[in-house]
Amino acid sequence: MGFSESKESGGVTVVKVDGQLIIGNRHELKDLVQTALDRGDRRLLVDFSRTGYIDSSGLGALVSISKRIREAGGELRLSGLNDDLRSLFELTKLDTLFAITETPEQALSSF
Amino acid sequence: MTSPLRLCVRRSAVTGSREAATLVTLRLPSDVNCIEEAVELVTRHCLAGHESTESIRFRLRVVLSEAISNAIVRGNCEDCNKWVDVRAELGPDVISVYVTDEGPGFDPSAIPEPIRPEQLDEANGRGLFLIRKLVDAVQFNTQGNSICMILRRW
Numbered sequence: 333m334g335f336s337e338s339k340e341s342g343g344v345t346v347v348k349v350d351g352q353l354i355i356g357n358r359h360e361l362k363d364l365v366q367t368a369l370d371r372g373d374r375r376l377l378v379d380f381s382r383t384g385y386i387d388s389s390g391l392g393a394l395v396s397i398s399k400r401i402r403e404a405g406g407e408l409r410l411s412g413l414n415d416d417l418r419s420l421f422e423l424t425k426l427d428t429l430f431a432i433t434e435t436p437e438q439a440l441s442s443f
Numbered sequence: 444m445t446s447p448l449r450l451c452v453r454r455s456a457v458t459g460s461r462e463a464a465t466l467v468t469l470r471l472p473s474d475v476n477c478i479e480e481a482v483e484l485v486t487r488h489c490l491a492g493h494e495s496t497e498s499i500r501f502r503l504r505v506v507l508s509e510a511i512s513n514a515i516v517r518g519n520c521e522d523c524n525k526w527v528d529v530r531a532e533l534g535p536d537v538i539s540v541y542v543t544d545e546g547p548g549f550d551p552s553a554i555p556e557p558i559r560p561e562q563l564d565e566a567n568g569r570g571l572f573l574i575r576k577l578v579d580a581v582q583f584n585t586q587g588n589s590i591c592m593i594l595r596r597w
Binding site: 352354355356385387388389391392393395396399416420423424425426428429 | 475478479504505508557564576577
């Protein structure tokens, strides 16, 4: 369980969430995104293709990093949410706040 | 050092019913690193012996996680000297889960709806909303430090 980061062609920073994004590890994601912003990255994708669960603290962390990226003049995409996780975004109306695609490939081509 | 979780399961009769019900209790320390294990343990015991849909499993997992997280962080302020008690009454048709902390309690009606446009950009405040959306009924005790979440098995 954890996060992995890679740089795709086109200069997009991709963060993969392996396992869960929850209250116990949300700061790790926020720190990782802040580090990417500090070094000048402005196009970021968080991919949840290997994520089983996101709690409300994890959703809150995504809202926080979205704000930071926006304030830095960057763009954030989310991808790979399974049906259960997608339902959490819909219930909380966060699907209206984020640009969400089914696959990371779709997200990468949308920047 | 984190204390080990102590899970106690016992059976008791449901008043007015011929079917035996199971009572599951769990006490955990105010440590967010214990939430995942507690949720896994209680979910497993709640669904054992019953045919369960993936929907009820997911809903139960989410609401347990949110209620325990609220109890540890908001209720007990992560004070390592305070505990969170989880009590699940498992009937043939209904699961009732109580999560109680040692905090002063809160007024659930004072929590703003996180889906209002002005709240959407806030990082916090979605836990109780998700609980209300995913269970069939929610009740609080008078003090506001204990939540009861009721889920129908189907």
